[in-house]
Amino acid sequence: MTWRKTGPVVAVILAVVAVVGWRWWHNHPPYGPETLAIKSSLTFVSHEEAQAALGENVPAPVSNGRDQLVLGQVSWQTPPKPLDGGYFAIFLIDKRTNRKAGSFSASSPRPDAISAGSAGVENKIPERYPWLKGAGDIKVGDTWWTHGSRLAVFDGDASPLTFVAPFRYLEGAQREAARGATAPVAISDLLLALVYMGSDGQVYWAQRLQG
Template sequence: MLAVILAVVAFVGWRWWHNHPPYGPEALAIKSSLQFVSHEEAQAALGEKVYAPLSNGRDQLVLGRVSWQTPPQPLDGGYFAIFLIDKRINRKVGSFSASSPRQEAISAGNAGVENKIPERYPWLQGAGDVREGNTWWSYGSRLAVYGGDASPLTFVAPFRYLEGPQRAAARAATAPVAMSDLLLALVYMGSDGQVYWAQRLQG
């Protein structure tokens, strides 16, 4: 009986340690901003090595900047996930163009483990997949940052203006969008898929 109790205590202790964040968001002194820009302004912000998304007609481009202090500990296989979500439909933006001092340390995409984020943070419902009937779909993208020294990060997200059947069939966020519709958040994910914490940056 004593062995069972000790095993349970050890497991509980390990689980606490395993899911306990090595530091909180306050250690990073995160700064952020969002603004609408033209294609020319987007290209100037991203620099010469990253192409800004094209925009036509009533398309909109959102320029975001996120910066942080060097983390007190290395990410060690974990990463920062940056989400830009249209709160009207709880969907991520469709794509990003992004630049960083460590370009190789950032990428856009999705990860199934991020479905745990809205389970812990309901206000980040849009970070997870979308259920349609009995199937889960992943619409849109987030930015993953695999190096603590990848700050400052600059990104541009396009919101396409669609009409008629195209608009009805759209799965990602579309124009027109207002700044008050947008939610920008940074989530710290551990190397084993732990959701360490989430910080609302804008919206």
């Protein structure tokens, strides 16, 4: 009689423990940022300097008038485990507006493993890391907008990574309608961060690199 009462209870407890254990395992990062010994830098450059840094196979962004070009360099040690469908997301954000850079030109030893854009799962990032609010979409009225892009790196061997982000100087309605961050900016206005995303959209960790 006692077994009939306690048996189902024990089964439920074991099921709950199993679910909790699976969630912990599923969201537990395979390694931390300290393992990668990440190094980074940000600086303003001219078009000629940008082209020299990117190399002859990657066209540097064109800049005119009061536009600004920001050169970023990020390097890391080879990860102890492959990314296996996950990726590193590199964000360059204007902290004043929480808008990402609008576009990137990038070069690395694995150019085929790099892309610029955004993904809906990255809206989870500011939920866990409020200082990375600009990594997600921004609500304007009743609508959510994706402001700018990030770089996604799908291979741990893509280091060192060099990128150039243009900040366009716009005025009036053009500035308000811009999807990405705009000029003028100072290096101190910029936040550079690397986020490790899992293959199922897990936010493993985020590391502030600059700003």
